[in-house]
């Protein structure tokens with residue numbers, strides 16, 4: 001009940017507060033309510049958020065809760081931790097009933113928070129428990145990154161793997177892998193202090209620590225962890241003071257043999273506004289890229305996610321979605337969610353017709369973007385030949401190979417049939433197109449240059 005109350009309170013606060021404030025301080029709070037509804041614990045990712053929320057927002061939270069509920073209000077506690085890693089405190093009928101307060105109050109011992117952070121008590125991590133190695137689907141595009149992450153989980157802070165830096169575009173599994181390491185470290189050593197945070201959080205915490213004159217505690221906290229996981233370090237760009245502080249934290253952790261894991265949206269050397277010394281430090285360990293997953297991996301991811309959602313996704317349906325959604329895994333998940341919602345809504349079985357209906361706007365958008373014409377122009381430009389060469393009967397290697405690549409791309413990226421594709425390449429037979437697709441698949445396996453060409457063209461056509 002208190003959880004529902006908190007969610008209504010969240011909706012109200014979201015309307016009232018500037019979205020940046022809401023997203024920064026209120027949204028990360030996780031709630032856990034006692035079974036008897038007398039206590040509501042709000043978990044914050046770290047003590048700086050606890051302090052900030054207590055100072056700035058707790059009173060308003062109390063008022064909103066009071067407006068939303070007429071009966072007695074739960075006692076609100078603010079703590080560091082995560083509701084996922086800790087079951088809701090059980091009701092204790094035999095204990096003396098706590099004093100009910102009309103206005104929420106925080107535990108009157110702010111130091112208790114620091115005991116939790118630094119003391120012997122088991123640290124409650126803020127990791128997403130569903131991001132594990134078990135739920136991560138491996139494929140060519142992420143195999144090296146996944147292997148490096150597993151190495152770190154098995155031998156944290158070992159030389160050569162510290163820091164571990166995972167980089168690549170949006171929605172490709174960097175955060176997932178980073179949490180997978182954290183979760184595995186905790187599974188192996190439940191007392192390990194594994195701290196995950198977004199780089200913007202680090203910056204915000206540092207600023208509030210400076211303002212509140214708690215910078216020494218801030219330093220102590222970040223230097224006391226066994227593993228520090230910082231997401232999206234490109235956000236440090238241009239923030240000199242934060243980079244300075246992070247640089248020192250980074251050095252201290254490395255010197256003490258504590259593990260650091262970082263993610264970045266590109267290779268850090270390419271991030272403008274990051275200090276050179278940081279860039280060079282990041283290169284001390286192991287940097288691994290995550291690439292957009294290829295078709296087979298996209299299919300495997302869809303099958304896995306469908307299985308997790310307990311939905312039967314036939315192979316042809318998985319292929320149909322994977323052929324159309326290529327940009328990243330987050331979008332793939334979004335498409336699958338839509339298909340599943342459609343299934344639940346209509347009660348129908350998953351088949352191609354249902355998917356076309358559920359994803360019709362996405363498919364239409366894509367069809368508008370990628371045409372055979374477009375593919376032919378791009379391929380001709382890439383191989384420095386002329387578009388009419390792709391239509392012509394010429395069979396010299398310099399023309400025949402690009403033509404086969406263009407045919408394979410047309411099969412992968414459009415919904416045209418083999419005869420239609422053949423028609424667009426100078427009226428060729430559908431068996432010629434089929435042969436081209438097989439040949440290109442074979443060459444991509446055996447010839448890294450062709451694979452690279454194919455990937456470059458895919459990227460150009462789909463970005």
Ligand SMILES: Nc1ncnc2c1ncn2[C@@H]1O[C@H](COP(=O)(O)OP(=O)(O)OP(=O)(O)O)[C@@H](O)[C@H]1O
Nearest residue numbers: 135136137138170171172173174175176301329330
């Ligand atoms: N190989 C994979 N297997 C299973 N799920 C995956 C895989 N790669 C990504 N995902 C899922 O895709 C979603 C997006 O992944 P994630 O948040 O890790 O991306 P990211 O690379 O950190 O992107 P961003 O920089 O936008 O945060 C998550 O739900 C994640 O579980």
